[in-house]
Amino acid sequence: MSDGVAVVGAGIVGLSTAFALKQRGAKVTLFDPAPPGSGQSAGQSRLFRHAHTDLRLVDFARRSRALWRQWQQDWGIELISDGGAVAIGPAIDQKLETLGGFDDIPVRTLDPDELHQALPILADYRQPAMLDVDGGAIRTLSAIEALSDRLSDELVTDHVLSVRQTSSGTVEVRTGTGCKEFEHVVLCAGRGTAALAHGAGLSIPVEVAAHVRLTFPVRGAAPEHLATFQDGSGAFGETGVYASPYPGNQFYSVGLSDTVEVSDDGSLTxxxxxxxxxxxxxxxxxxxxxxxxxxxxxYVHCWVTTLPWGEDGVGVWTAQGISAVVGHNLFKQAPALGEALAEAAVGEGLPDQLRPESRLGHD
Structure with a gap:
C-alpha cells in the first residue's frame, strides 16, 4: 500500500516542495537525517536577483519573487530585505537590456552617489552600476524556520539509502530504520540526489565542487538599508564576487565564484x-x-552542484513515480520550483522548461 508523496531532503527546495504538496492536500513525508536547511541551504543570507542570461529563468524568478512576497505577507516576517541588489561590471549593460523587457521588474542605473547610498561599505567606484530594486537578501534562517514549523508533522529524521520503482507501480524508499512505498518520490537531496536517482535508473550529469563564503562585521553603526552585491568588474582584483547582508545589516557575507574540484571518490582534489x-x-x-x-x-563551507550548461542551470529528471531536481543558485527559485515539483508529483505535469533537454538557465 502506497503512502502519498515522499520528499527526500529538507533544504529550501525540499521544504518548499513539501509545503506546496501539503497546501494541495497531499499526504507528505519529508526525509532528512540532519536539521532542515543544514546542507547546501546553510548560512544566514542568500541573494535574490532577477538578472539571468536565460529569459525563461528571469520569468521563473518573477514567479518566485511573487511567492516570497506572498509568504512574507501571510507569515508576517521579512523574507527578502528591502535594500535591493547592486551589480557592477561590464555585464550590467546586458542585464539592464534583459530586465528592461519586463515591465514589473524595476531596474535602473546608479551614479556614484546613488551607488554609495545603496552600498556605503563599497570603496570608491566611478564606473556604471545597476540596481535591481526588488532584489535583496533572502533571510534564509527565517525562511527555513517558517517552513519547518509548518511541516513539523511531516518531517522524519532519517537517511534514505535507496529509491526504486516496484512492479506494482509504487516507489520504494529504504531508510536507515524502515521501508515504505509511495505514489511519488521527489529527490531534493543536493549532493546526494544524483546517487539516489542513479539507483532508480536516472543518469544526471552533475558536477560537484566545494565552496567557501565568509562573513565580516560592518564597521561602525549598521546602515538602515544595505544592498546585496555582485562584482564582475575586476576593478578590485576579482570577478565573480557575490555578497549579501545579514538581518540587521551588522554583518556582510562575501564569496568568490571559484570552487575546489572534487575527485571521483568524493574527496577534495x-x-x-x-x-x-x-x-x-x-x-x-x-x-x-x-x-x-x-x-x-x-565561515560557511558547502558543496556546489552544477549542470554542464551553466552555473544557474537547473533541471528535473523524471522516471515513473520519481522526480529529481539538480542545479545551483536555487535558493531564490525555491518557491516556484517547489510548486512545479508538487504539481508533477500529484499528476499535474512538469513544465517543459524544467526538463533537462530545455537547458533552463543556460549561459
Missing part, C-alpha cells in the same frame, strides 16, 4: 585550495569593501 579561497576573499574585502572589518567572523 586539493583541500588547501579552500583556505586559499578564504584568503583571497578576505583580501578582496580589504580592497573593495573598506566599510567591513576584513577579519572574518564566520
Amino acid at each position: 586539493n583541500p588547501a585550495e579552500l583556505a586559499g579561497l578564504a584568503d583571497r576573499t578576505a583580501a578582496y574585502v580589504e580592497r573593495a569593501l573598506p566599510g567591513l572589518d576584513p577579519r572574518p567572523v564566520e
Whole structure:
C-alpha cells in the first residue's frame, strides 16, 4: 500500500516542495537525517536577483519573487530585505537590456552617489552600476524556520539509502530504520540526489565542487538599508564576487565564484585550495569593501552542484513515480520550483522548461 508523496531532503527546495504538496492536500513525508536547511541551504543570507542570461529563468524568478512576497505577507516576517541588489561590471549593460523587457521588474542605473547610498561599505567606484530594486537578501534562517514549523508533522529524521520503482507501480524508499512505498518520490537531496536517482535508473550529469563564503562585521553603526552585491568588474582584483547582508545589516557575507574540484571518490582534489579561497576573499574585502572589518567572523563551507550548461542551470529528471531536481543558485527559485515539483508529483505535469533537454538557465 502506497503512502502519498515522499520528499527526500529538507533544504529550501525540499521544504518548499513539501509545503506546496501539503497546501494541495497531499499526504507528505519529508526525509532528512540532519536539521532542515543544514546542507547546501546553510548560512544566514542568500541573494535574490532577477538578472539571468536565460529569459525563461528571469520569468521563473518573477514567479518566485511573487511567492516570497506572498509568504512574507501571510507569515508576517521579512523574507527578502528591502535594500535591493547592486551589480557592477561590464555585464550590467546586458542585464539592464534583459530586465528592461519586463515591465514589473524595476531596474535602473546608479551614479556614484546613488551607488554609495545603496552600498556605503563599497570603496570608491566611478564606473556604471545597476540596481535591481526588488532584489535583496533572502533571510534564509527565517525562511527555513517558517517552513519547518509548518511541516513539523511531516518531517522524519532519517537517511534514505535507496529509491526504486516496484512492479506494482509504487516507489520504494529504504531508510536507515524502515521501508515504505509511495505514489511519488521527489529527490531534493543536493549532493546526494544524483546517487539516489542513479539507483532508480536516472543518469544526471552533475558536477560537484566545494565552496567557501565568509562573513565580516560592518564597521561602525549598521546602515538602515544595505544592498546585496555582485562584482564582475575586476576593478578590485576579482570577478565573480557575490555578497549579501545579514538581518540587521551588522554583518556582510562575501564569496568568490571559484570552487575546489572534487575527485571521483568524493574527496577534495586539493583541500588547501579552500583556505586559499578564504584568503583571497578576505583580501578582496580589504580592497573593495573598506566599510567591513576584513577579519572574518564566520565561515560557511558547502558543496556546489552544477549542470554542464551553466552555473544557474537547473533541471528535473523524471522516471515513473520519481522526480529529481539538480542545479545551483536555487535558493531564490525555491518557491516556484517547489510548486512545479508538487504539481508533477500529484499528476499535474512538469513544465517543459524544467526538463533537462530545455537547458533552463543556460549561459
